Structures are given as structure tokens and as C-alpha cells.
Amino acid sequence: MLEWLENTSFAAWVREDVWGWPVALTLHALGTALVVGFILIIGLRLLGFFRMIPVTSLSRLFPVIWAALLLQFLSGFTLWMSKPARYVADGAFMLKIALIVVGIILTLQFYRTVNHEAGSWEAQGTVSARGVRFVAAALLVWGSVLIAGRLTGYLGSI
Amino acid sequence: MHVIPQSWSHLHILIGVFPTFGLLIVFGFYFAGRRAGDEFTQRICRILLVLLALLGIPIYVSGIASAADLAGNPRYSPDAISTHYFWGLAAIGVLAIAGLIAFVELWRTWLGRRLFSLSGPALAHATAAGSSYANVPENTSSAMVAAEAAGPSYSARAAQSRGVSGYRRISAKHLGTWNSSSLLAGFAIIALALTVVASELGFPINHHELELAVTIPDISTPQAWSHAHLILNHVPTAGFVFALAFYVTALVANNDVLKRGSLVLFVICGIAGVPTYVAGTAAMWALTQPTIPEISKAVINSHRDMALWSLFGLAFTGATSWIELWRARSRGQFSQRSLNLILLFAIVTLAIMTETGHRGGLINHPEIRLATDILPTDANAGFSMSLETLMKDMIWFVPWQIVHFFGYCLIFGTVFAVTLRVFGFWKSIPFAAMHQLLLLGFIGVVMNVVSGMMMMFADSYRYVVSDTTFAPKIALITIGTIAVLWFSLSARLWKVKAGENAPRGAKWAGAVALVAWAGVIVCGRLLAFL
Numbered sequence: 001m002l003e004w005l006e007n008t009s010f011a012a013w014v015r016e017d018v019w020g021w022p023v024a025l026t027l028h029a030l031g032t033a034l035v036v037g038f039i040l041i042i043g044l045r046l047l048g049f050f051r052m053i054p055v056t057s058l059s060r061l062f063p064v065i066w067a068a069l070l071l072q073f074l075s076g077f078t079l080w081m082s083k084p085a086r087y088v089a090d091g092a093f094m095l096k097i098a099l100i101v102v103g104i105i106l107t108l109q110f111y112r113t114v115n116h117e118a119g120s121w122e123a124q125g126t127v128s129a130r131g132v133r134f135v136a137a138a139l140l141v142w143g144s145v146l147i148a149g150r151l152t153g154y155l156g157s158i
Numbered sequence: 159m160h161v162i163p164q165s166w167s168h169l170h171i172l173i174g175v176f177p178t179f180g181l182l183i184v185f186g187f188y189f190a191g192r193r194a195g196d197e198f199t200q201r202i203c204r205i206l207l208v209l210l211a212l213l214g215i216p217i218y219v220s221g222i223a224s225a226a227d228l229a230g231n232p233r234y235s236p237d238a239i240s241t242h243y244f245w246g247l248a249a250i251g252v253l254a255i256a257g258l259i260a261f262v263e264l265w266r267t268w269l270g271r272r273l274f275s276l277s278g279p280a281l282a283h284a285t286a287a288g289s290s291y292a293n294v295p296e297n298t299s300s301a302m303v304a305a306e307a308a309g310p311s312y313s314a315r316a317a318q319s320r321g322v323s324g325y326r327r328i329s330a331k332h333l334g335t336w337n338s339s340s341l342l343a344g345f346a347i348i349a350l351a352l353t354v355v356a357s358e359l360g361f362p363i364n365h366h367e368l369e370l371a372v373t374i375p376d377i378s379t380p381q382a383w384s385h386a387h388l389i390l391n392h393v394p395t396a397g398f399v400f401a402l403a404f405y406v407t408a409l410v411a412n413n414d415v416l417k418r419g420s421l422v423l424f425v426i427c428g429i430a431g432v433p434t435y436v437a438g439t440a441a442m443w444a445l446t447q448p449t450i451p452e453i454s455k456a457v458i459n460s461h462r463d464m465a466l467w468s469l470f471g472l473a474f475t476g477a478t479s480w481i482e483l484w485r486a487r488s489r490g491q492f493s494q495r496s497l498n499l500i501l502l503f504a505i506v507t508l509a510i511m512t513e514t515g516h517r518g519g520l521i522n523h524p525e526i527r528l529a530t531d532i533l534p535t536d537a538n539a540g541f542s543m544s545l546e547t548l549m550k551d552m553i554w555f556v557p558w559q560i561v562h563f564f565g566y567c568l569i570f571g572t573v574f575a576v577t578l579r580v581f582g583f584w585k586s587i588p589f590a591a592m593h594q595l596l597l598l599g600f601i602g603v604v605m606n607v608v609s610g611m612m613m614m615f616a617d618s619y620r621y622v623v624s625d626t627t628f629a630p631k632i633a634l635i636t637i638g639t640i641a642v643l644w645f646s647l648s649a650r651l652w653k654v655k656a657g658e659n660a661p662r663g664a665k666w667a668g669a670v671a672l673v674a675w676a677g678v679i680v681c682g683r684l685l686a687f688l
Binding site: 022037147 | 556563566567570571572574578583586588590594595679680687
């Protein structure tokens with residue numbers, strides 16, 4: 001199946017055209033900034049920084065993360081399908097995929113928690129231990145995805 | 159090495175650049191003072207203009223004397239010297255006229271009254287009357303907004319002068335719009351243009367390397383980079399001298415407009431350090447590959463080592479200045495302890511930059527060298543060369559690259575969030591909350607300037623010269639940083655409450671910031687490909 005994917009004309013275009021690979025990679029870089037950047041902003045707010053931002057307004061930021069994740073999936077898939085077998089053989093890449101699956105499930109749960117509990121957090125002035133645990137996990141997982149992704153770029157050469 | 163000039167040429171190249179950058183900075187402060195309705199700042203600007211005009215005298219004398227010294231030397235063409243002389247004389251002449259007008263204005267509005275007979279309350283009235291004569295704030299309420307933003311100690315003074323200027327506005331109208339201030343501004347602008355032309359025409363006298371046009375693919379570098387570095391290096395250096403002078407004046411006089419202005423100037427000098435350093439790196443390649451007679455890589459490396467320290471000094475001063483501006487916005491006043499710390503950083507940085515500039519001058523000014531100057535000879539010595547070797551190792555490179563990626567997530571995430579608010583997609587929060595968030599973007603910028611610098615060491619020729627997207631990336635970083643600086647300074651934007659629309663200017667700034675930083679990521683990502 002990987003071979004079939006690698007032989008599609010789209011994969012060949014990404015691999016061989018001057019613009020194919022750089023464009024997909026650039027979009028992937030912009031998406032990274034939004035996912036990690038917004039997770040950081042939300043996380044740091046819940047940890048007690050930037051207190052002027054109401055906790056209840058944070059749910060407004062999640063749609064940007066969803067859109068960026070979609071962009072990451074499309075651009076990432078495009079990059080991967082150009083040489084799928086080589087990526088699958090790379091340890092850092094497989095770790096990254098595993099972390100992404102964990103990260104997405106975690107972020108969905110995180111979103112539900114923020115939606116349900118933000119009102120009471122705002123009223124009490126503090127974030128529940130459950131909320132703080134979500135923040136720590138999300139920061140850790142998405143930070144690791146970024147590092148694993150960066151190492152994937154070197155495809156086993158380190 | 160001798161930092162104190164011991165020849166006319168040395169003195170001339172040292173002081174010759176000050177009028178251009180001084181005029182630019184005087185314009186900036188004058189505009190800020192006028193906007194805030196602060197007569198003291200405007201008066202300081204007029205005094206500085208007089209001083210710049212007086213500086214024309216030693217510039218002229220040293221110029222004439224160095225022309226005489228260099229007359230017999232075949233390296234320096236008489237034609238280039240006479241062209242520079244002509245434009246330089248014109249610049250000094252117009253600058254003298256501007257200085258004279260500034261002096262007359264000073265005399266009429268302040269100095270004359272101060273020296274003859276006025277004292278006590280009458281003096282205060284005279285000062286306020288002087289302010290309304292030349293500079294009635296067009297919109298008193300906007301002056302008040304700025305005054306409130308500047309802090310409580312300032313508001314009281316502005317309120318006092320407001321009463322008088324309101325009364326005096328009628329008499330100022332009678333004078334018409336054509337007053338001595340517009341005349342002064344006109345002459346100062348012409349002087350600025352002429353000093354730019356004169357400085358530019360000064361380069362061909364000595365900098366013959368700028369005319370070299372060697373184009374060997376993957377080896378040579380356009381000399382436009384050397385030219386750019388020769389111009390850019392004066393922004394953080396000469397700019398810094400004026401910033402420090404204004405800053406000391408501000409601290410002594412306890413004037414908040416001047417404090418704010420000089421802190422902003424420290425930040426701008428810090429930002430300007432980045433393109434200056436990058437252009438310098440490219441210039442290093444332009445001057446050493448292929449080699450040019452008389453120019454030594456060892457001398458360049460000693461300048462480059464010191465330039466790295468300068469960059470750190472500029473970053474420290476600029477960063478602490480920005481943090482103080484940012485904190486003062488929400489606290490309503492500056493903290494004296496932080497201001498003193500910034501003063502300390504600035505003095506150390508200026509000392510480092512003096513040495514850096516001096517070592518830079520030794521690269522290609524044989525006419526200022528003394529027999530006692532010992533120039534370095536080992537092209538592989540120094541801190542920069544060790545860093546280069548270190549960063550070529552992947553084990554060192556990759557961690558810095560990961561830091562760089564986290565940094566850009568911070569910058570772009572912050573800029574995107576601020577833009578969302580400014581364009582009305584996250585209206586439920588006040589802009590003051592976004593202002594708090596700017597700290598995150600600031601941390602990202604600092605992380606990436608440091609990590610980016612480290613990465614550049616690994617393969618600076620490829621990055622700076624071979625990769626076509628590096629120069630636009632650096633230009634966009636400069637633009638994007640200034641846009642973010644604007645967000646942190648705007649008094650009007652700061653007041654935008656939850657649910658309110660941001661002013662139109664903020665939307666433009668938001669668009670500029672978003673496009674610039676997206677462009678930085680795009681250019682950065684494409685570095686490996688184009």
C-alpha cells in the first residue's frame with residue numbers, strides 16, 4: 001500500500017517539483033506555530049499568567065487549533081506520502097504519530113473540560129487540579145510532538 | 159590600539175556621521191514631545207540641534223585638515239575628495255542655518271527670558287507662553303491622553319500648561335501657520351538630506367572595495383552587503399550615543415516623555431543590531447572570499463568577536479528597556495530601580511560598541527593606523543571561529559534549532575492572537591489583556607535572535623549569501639518586531655475595552671505584523687530550498 005501511495009502522481013509531484021515539497025513544508029511550519037502557540041497561550045493562562053484574559057474566553061481559541069490541526073494533517077500527509085516507507089522506518093516519526101494521536105484525544109478532552117468548568121474557575125479565581133493536569137499533559141505532549149517532528153527532518157541521521 | 163583619534167582623518171570619520179543620525183533622532187523626539195505637549199522635550203531637541211550645528215565646526219576643520227594630509231597619497235582620489243567637500247560644505251551650511259533658527263527660537267521662548275529678569279512664577283508663565291507660541295497642541299484632549307498615559311507626575315504639568323495654552327491659542331492663530339518652527343523643520347530636513355548625500359559621497363574616498371564587482375558563483379559576495387553594513391552599523395552605535403544622552407537628560411530632569419522616548423530608542427537600537435550583524439557577516443565574506451589586498455580576515459575576526467558582545471549588550475539594554483516600557487504601561491509609572499539598571503547596561507554596551515566600532519575602523523582605514531597599533535594576524539583565532547566549528551556539529555546545531563522552533567511558535571501564536579483581537583474575532587477581552595500577552599511574543603523574539611545567531615554560525619555563507627530568502631527574512635523580522643513594539647506602546651489601543659472595536663491604525667499594524675511574521679516563517683522554511 002505504501003508503495004502504491006509513493007507511486008501516485010501527486011506524491012511524485014511533491015517529491016520532484018521545485019515547489020511541491022517546500023510549499024507543503026512551509027504550510028506545516030505555519031500550522032505548527034498555531035497549534036503549539038495557542039496551546040501555550042491557553043496553558044499559561046490556566047497556570048495563572050496573563051490574568052486579564054478571562055478564562056471563559058479561552059474556548060474562543062480552540063477553533064483556531066482545530067483549523068490548524070486540519071492544515072497539519074493535510075500538509076503532513078502530503079509530506080509523508082512522498083516517501084512513506086522511509087518515514088515509517090524512522091523511530092522519531094513513529095513516536096511523533098503516536099504522540100499526535102494522544103495529543104488530539106487529550107486536546108478534545110481538554111476543550112470539553114475548559115468549556116464545562118471555565119465558569120467555576122473564573123468564579124473561584126483558581127483552576128481545578130484536573131485543569132492543571134490537562135495543561136501539563138497538553139504542553140508536554142505537543143512540545144514533544146514538535147521535538148520529534150524536528151528530529152524526523154533528519155530521518156535517522158542523528 | 160588607540161581609541162582616541164590622533165589624526166584629523168580619524169577625528170573626521172568619527173564625528174562626521176553624528177549630524178545625520180542626530181537629526182533623525184531629534185525629529186523623533188521632537189515629534190514625541192509635540193504630541194505629548196511637552197515643552198521640555200521640544201526645548202532639549204532645539205538645544206541638540208544647536209549642538210549638532212556647532213559640531214559642524216570640528217567636522218569642517220578636521221575635513222579640511224585630512225584632505226591636506228591625504229593630498230599626496232595616490233590611494234585617495236582628489237576628485238572624490240572635492241565632490242565630498244562640496245556636498246559636505248552645503249550640508250554643514252544648511253545645518254548651521256537650522257542651528258541658528260533653533261537658537262533664536264530658544265532665545266525668544268526660554269533662554270533670553272531666563273537670563274534677563276524673569277524668575278519664580280513669572281518664569282513658569284513665560285515657559286508656558288513660549289510653548290503656546292511655537293507649538294499649540296492642535297488637539298488638547300489628545301495631549302491629555304498622552305499625558306495620562308505618560309504617568310501621574312507628568313499629568314500635573316500638562317494640566318498647568320493646558321490652561322495657559324488654551325488662552326494663548328488665539329494669539330498663535332493670528333501668527334498664521336508659517337511660524338519659525340516650520341522654517342526650522344524645513345531647514346533641518348534639507349540638512350538631513352544633504353548630510354546623507356555628503357556621507358554617501360564620502361565612501362568613495364577610501365572604501366574602494368565597494369567598487370569591486372567580482373561575480374564567482376558560490377565564492378564571491380556582492381559588495382552591496384559591505385555598503386549596507388557601513389550604513390547600518392551607525393544606527394545602533396550613533397543612535398545609541400544619542401539614546402544614552404537623552405536618557406541621562408531624562409533621568410536628571412525626571413521627564414517621562416524623554417524617558418519613554420529614550421527607552422524606545424534603546425529598543426530600536428537593539429532591533430537594528432540584528433540586520434547590522436547579519437549584513438556584517440555577509441560583508442565579511444565579501445571582503446575575504448576571494449581575498450582583497452590590505453584586508454585581513456584576522457582583523458575582521460577581532461571586530462566580529464567584539465560585535466557579538468555588542469549584540470548581546472544591545473539585546474540586554476533593548477530587552478530590559480522593552481520590559482520596563484511594558485510594565486510601566488500597566489503600573490502607570492517607571493520603576494527607578496529598573497531605570498538605573500538600564501542605565502548601567504547602556505553604559506557597558508556603549509563601551510563595548512566603541513571598541514567594536516574602533517576594530518571595525520581598523521579593517522580598511524590604513525590612514526588612521528599608528529605605528530604602535532598591533533593588528534591581529536591569526537585568521538583562525540577568536541571566539542567566533544570557535545563557535546563556527548562548534549555549530550557545524552549537529553549535536554550542537556539541532557538543540558538550537560529546536561529552541562528556534564519553539565520561539566517562532568511563541569511569536570506567531572502571540573501575533574495571531576493579538577491580530578484576532580484587533581480584527582474583532584476575540585472582542586470579549588480588553589486590549590490590555592493582549593498587552594499582557596505581548597510578553598510571550600517578546601520572549602519568543604529573544605529566544606530566536608539568540609538561537610538564530612547560533613545557527614547562522616554553522617554555515618553563514620550559505621545562509622546569508624547563497625540563500626535568497628535570508629535577506630527578506632531579516633528585513634521582515636525588523637518590520638514585524640517594530641509592529642509588535644507599536645502594539646506595546648500605543649496609548650489609544652491600550653484603552654480599548656472588552657467589546658470595543660480597535661482603532662483603524664491598530665488593524666493596519668495587525669495586518670503588517672501578521673503578514674511580516676508569516677513571511678518570516680515562510681522565508682525561514684524556504685532557506686533550505688531556494
